[in-house]
Amino acid sequence: MTATSAQMERIGVAAVDAAFSAVGWAFREQIVADHGIDAHAEVDGLTSVPTGRYLAVQIKCGPSFFKSSTANGWRFREDTKHLNYWLANLMPVILVLVDPQTKIGYWVQITHEAVHYTGKGWWIEVPKTQVLDESSHPALRDLALATMPALPDPVAQALPLLPPSAVQALSALDTVDRDGSLRLAKVLTEGRARPRETVEALLTASQSWPHATLLRLATIGAYANEHGHRDLAAAAFALASERAPATGDGVERLRLRGIAALMALSADDRDRAAELLGDARATAGASLLADVAVRAFDADEAGRDDALESLLGAIGDERLDAEPTCLLFLAERAFVHGDLHSSLELYERACRRHPSIIGGRLALARVLIERVLQGRSVMPHPDQQKALELATAVRDEIRRWSGPSETAHRTIVQQRMIAQAFAEVIHLATPVASGGAAFEREATDPVVATCGAQAGMALGNHALAARFADAMRGTPAEPMLRAITADPDLPRDQTITVWRELLATATTPSATRSCLLQLATRGALTADDLTRHTEDANLDDEDRTVFTARTIAGAGDLDTAIVMLQPLTSPAAREILAELLHAAGRSGEAVAVCDDLWRRTHTLKALQDKVNILAESGDLDGAEDCATVLLASRELPAEHRSLLHWRRIQRRAAQGDWDGVQTCCRDALQDQPGDDITWALICAQLNQDDWDAAWDTYRQLRPTVGDSALVRPWAELHARFGPVPRQQALAAELAARFAGDQEAAEHLARLSAAAP
Template identity: 55%
Template structure:
């Protein structure tokens, strides 16, 4: 039967004048190589590999479009990696007609026992298929010797590591999982849940495959599914059961499922459990520590463990780091995250965890080098976010950090751009833009820039979510009665479901003197409040209620950079400027808190000491730590102050300093040129203009531009530019008259 099939296929290709070259030696499922136009005087050198099957068996499974063919995994892996496009031909021995289909990854359907593909009845192997088969031969892509490698860039790092190891011992399983997991990366839960459900009765659900699924679920932020995958893997591997159960139990603890964790640990709980496995021991000890409130139990356990044993289990290190960060021990958390990153430099969890810990330390004012920490947060968060975006991971978790860090330094325009969806000119993808923290911070930045309309838009995007009441309260009309505003913030606090939301609500209520004694206790866990936070909110509430001295005493009792910054704000609002300036100096010199120096500039200006404010602004710029938009504002302030006093040499010096920060800023460029013209330094002004070439976008600049060209460059090209400018400023009669001077220069 097999030889009849080969003969019929050879005849069909010969009738097409294509060369049929049978492969008689042992092969992996390729019966012949066919060269397009190989029997003509112009052979193409383009080939198709052909697998031939003949017999009535192959025509029994009828489908809507033809017949279903099932095959072995080893053949499929070989065919998909072939240098030539592979065509399967099934031959009906009665009619002696062959039907074909190209073997591609998209056309194949995976099954529990192998794979299948439909062979269309319309694909008859005769002259009617000549053009289609020719196109296949000529469109053959370059071979990929490893089918898994093609999709690895679309998967998370730990999944890639697991798949790479799996492909060495189970290439068919690696290929199947790679296709499924990469294809479902936009909705990973929808891919993982059916896999786990089917795996209970799936003989192919090996430990390595389940562990790979678990790593994928964990990387995509679905720890509950990861826990289930590792628990199933533990059932199939008695030798590694303690370790796999330990991983599953740690993930259960992470998602707050203590009963599930206890169930996973039960086989090794009791007197004989010690030393069973590091992950098991840590999980058991963590449960006991949570029940007894004794975190030292974990520390005692780890004293006897070697660094090598700990470093070999990044999952354990990450778990311990998260616990340390949760109890406010950021130094310990950062040290553990560092060890994870040393062991696995591409670890998303390690890098993201370090960025989170640094950010939390910044927010609590517990850092010695705030600017250095800010820079590291931005670098780590940007790197992790870009990696997550590449494989459609949960990038919203790290995008929050970027938005919060930029808000912390007062980079409001950057915050708005980060929080705005790409469809509306921003930088956030759909998942990032729909994150409530991102939307809340975007609304905060909008209010800081007095853009309530934009803040309302962020609220509209959160319609029907717990974040909506908070954003509505932020964007509320400031003229409405104070009682109405407080009521809105109480509703927002009742709906708060993130630490950030709870803290914003507490701060807003405290700033209005409306914080109740029970509010702090009610949201203490959600807002992750420590003693310093309680003092800060209580002091703010006291100041808003008129007890400024009480607020000062409270803040002095729990002194920190954050307490210093709040005290400056309270004293400034109370008009106690001398005291506020003293605290600015104390906080800046003692902690390097940049906000204190910024407040000093503002307080000096409010008090009317403009020269001292300018000198302080220069010190502030010299730190190099300000956000870009703050640097712009300070440069502009220094330039305008000197211009109002006709100090043109001072303006020139300030413009040069500003242009070092922003070489392409046309406002600074024109301010420099005009300052030189006002000093009657025409040659210097012309040199600056030729070097900087700032565009003319403001009618107030036209006079200087015309004067320079009248004196140095009244050429046809300059007059053509003047014509363009005239159309730009067509509704400015005075500007048009100035431009006309180039066409009619004075004698």
């Protein structure tokens, strides 16, 4: 007996329903007019964790569908109306051909790429190998899950707006607690402009949560820590430890309490740390983090690290590397204790094992800069470059999730200040709203503003420097900035009073050192000042000697200061020694000190000082040779490179060596193209009466006329080779711009009179 089409339809639907149900999918038949879709199949719809992801299914059953065979399956044809509907569907559409005898279904996804068009219609191949059973489950699952839902996943949307460790914790939470991940994703992203208030509110609310799970609290703790609120991070991880399972050996509880204790120690809350470590003392060896916290706490109490070092020596590298919190804590501890070598090693280990770690990369940059400052870097420039790259990458990442980027930006500004890239410092310290590169919180960071003011003063732009002080009006940093930007002609006694008052209120090592240096430079630093502020300024014995020598020199006794500095080897001491030797008229010795410093440290400032000493001593040939070495290094900031190029150009111009001027101009243009250098080249060509070359240079490089002194060569070139398009319009613009310059006006008038 031949089956009816209705029977065939039910056989097909039943076979497909059974195939999907066997793997836990929910099969929902479309009872009302389907327009080419017979059913929807939901991934894991029959399990306890349905996904909400579907396949749209078109079912065809009957022997007629298996008549058109191909080498690999069967050819299926249908009208174009159905094809357009399938291709426009928001869900992936699969066609299933069911053999009514075997009840086996064969499937293919309807895609534009799989369709073959004919003159009158289209067809698609259904492969024999794609059987609708458990073997096809992975491929069908991937197909359904790969399709983006109509509304984006809120958790996935939140991840780019959160710091890395919070992303990791929230992702883990999402796999076991969808409700918790959705709630935290919403709160943390909406409150990212106010992270402290957001975390405080969550911690308060968590007391009444019916499901304040370990992972929810750990996510909050990670978020708080990345935003720099270690006290709140300690509170969150402490609460998380209370939610850890009471069964088993309790290792997870100890681990979380260890993290909380390390956070508390970093926040200088020793009472809280002691409270958290009570259980850890009774279960030594159960948790590395807890053990490290206990040993660190006890080491601070006893003033020695023997027990901590013994513990670290006994554990394997793999176990330590698996705990980034532990690595960062130990690295920071080594840095605070002045052990830069150990600090760098630990930070580098943390970054290798956990490449996305924000705190590790930024701290590594900070330690590299400190190594350069202390003169302990074998290769200063590579260390500075690595620090700059690390800090820039971290800052840009933190800006993306609206985190506390001021620390990273501060590191970038400090690095450029060390390199004496003063113009860059000013740009970096200026707010974006004023054409700079600093976000609002970054621009109001005291260190950033101070560096901006110092850079302005270094460039001789007092008004620009004063703007940074004005921007910090009413903040604790204002007195320091006012002192930095004070009138250089202020009487000595008044200046000393200003810096001594600042010394009494300085709250950071860098601020204290700045005050001491200013007093020493004016010969006003006393032995009592050094004694009282040695610890505040992190001074060692050599630092004290340097400050003392600088004070003696400031009081006028250069020879005694030089004798004191000669045995010292630090870059800072050698730089000051060269300066004092030159001031004492002993320029040859000063140059020798610069050469020695360059040979030992490869510090560019040694060569820069040598250039200045040689030039001021009248040895222009020697100064130029040294400048050539500096330019060849490619490490010099742009503004200093420009200055050296100009010195070479001006020297040859003063000698009337116009061939030499052209050579120097071309070198400068290859290094730093600019209108001022282009005009110097044009003027050199005009001075050699090479009008054709000057005109070619002008037409190719098109320099703007930014100075009234350039109006004459511009007008003479156009008078000789004009007219050119817009010549009269440009002349009118120049006449308006330099209306107060009579000579410029006369040249432009002659040009206008000569025009046809």
